[in-house]
Amino acid sequence: MAKFDMQLDVLFTALGDPTRRAILSRLARGPASVSELAAPHDMALPSLMGHLKKLEEAGLISSHKDGRVRICTLNPAAFAPAQDWLSEQRAIWTTRLDQLDDYVTQLMQETRK
């Protein structure tokens, strides 16, 4: 499987969970500690850490230790392959719909002759 394909697998799968999306939305507002990220979620810490690990593996977040506190930061650039893939699909079907539109217009003009 191509590297780009594997990257998209990991990325879309990471986005397919409400806790992980909530963490990303929080981090879009600025870096946060693990306990700040855990606060809104009724979840055991190991489960939350599991979600953070998946986001880190997808490259969507990075983390560093600041004394005894682990701080997480969003990596906005990591969303790009997902956005690019969705835009590509839109371009393909828009082109197809334009071609269909041209064809129908041409057909109508020929019928009028």
Add this chain to the structure above:
Amino acid sequence: MAKFDMQLDVLFTALGDPTRRAILSRLARGPASVSELAAPHDMALPSLMGHLKKLEEAGLISSHKDGRVRICTLNPAAFAPAQDWLSEQRAIWTTRLDQLDDYVTQLMQETRK
């Protein structure tokens, strides 16, 4: 869990697989029969049908019987929640970066005084 959240879960999870993305890319070019969709994939038919089922559950494709042939069609509108969610995140971090930029500019101006 909110309905919108569940919809995003199903949608992003459906996109997190290379076979399913290849099927969507093919259908963006126009409707296709199940056997046309299966042709490029080295996969047993039940596995392929499983992928089609997941795409149908996510609302990304629909299918109908044309005689003995099942035809699948893309539903481009179903991509919208994923695109909207990604755009929202971008808007949040762009606003934050603009605010940081304003703050730094202001700080530099004050230092120069």
